[in-house]
Amino acid sequence: MVRPVHVHMDQDFGVTGSHTEVELLVDVPADRLWEAITDLSRIGDWSPECTYAGWLDGWSEPVVGARFEARNRFAGGLVTQVVCLVVAADRPFSFGWKVFGGSPDTEEHFATWHYELRPAEQPDRTVVRQSFTHGPGDSGARAAVRADPGNAAALLRGRLDQLRRNMTVTIEAMVRDIRNEGA
Template identity: 35%
Template structure:
């Protein structure tokens, strides 16, 4: 990823893609199981479905507990905004109409396996990162850049864990 000098209001994005030697159905089992995601992430500590939901569907909500060395611990509520089995799974963090972030997995059958992409967009709603920007507005572009790089590293590791599990 190159330095873009993006500000939070620009709604910057990051995307990581990998190819997995497993059919989309197997990969889908892993990416659509949000309660299993903490095993694949250094930052995400736990996930639980809310409002009686037992799994993903558009409008279903889940709470995620996170931990970051510099940002501390926090909990978010996310709403599933796209759910197309074996193709797309996406959720908005915070208010789905003004999310602090949107995350998405996209699957595509390719070369006898599955191309898997994980994408995220910051903003436009406030998030934990907004607090750091409020405290140091002159460093906003650096704060955004560093966080995007952290997301990119975390997403790369998550996709590698998914690849290993799907191919096992």
């Protein structure tokens, strides 16, 4: 006998706190990479998913408390718009933000992104770590696992794998552009 699966909105399926990251050694100095990472006008040139980002509320640089908006395009044509709140801005070592589907004043964040940069042992090289952690707020990943709870683990693993690939592509594209600008 097949019984229907009842999914409650408060079931998490392991989404909150799920995490992925990449760490790469790149051939550019930390200050140059910091400039690229925090130049929101360029993210659409590098990211396979984020097509646009821009400062809000008169902000023009990364400062804790600053807000920016971002637009993402997913497979199948889905486009989303989010508001981000800067939670780490320590030039040239750390840049991080929380992502909200609406206002950071009234909603829980559904993701936290963070870049950590540290000089490598070799001159003009940087170790960059980019990380993503799902927050408690409502997100596309949460909706996907609610819709198919039997495949929740595979769906979440697939999304984290996709994010890791996208992070690598984005960092490599930034580095390529930085190196081409210096040539």
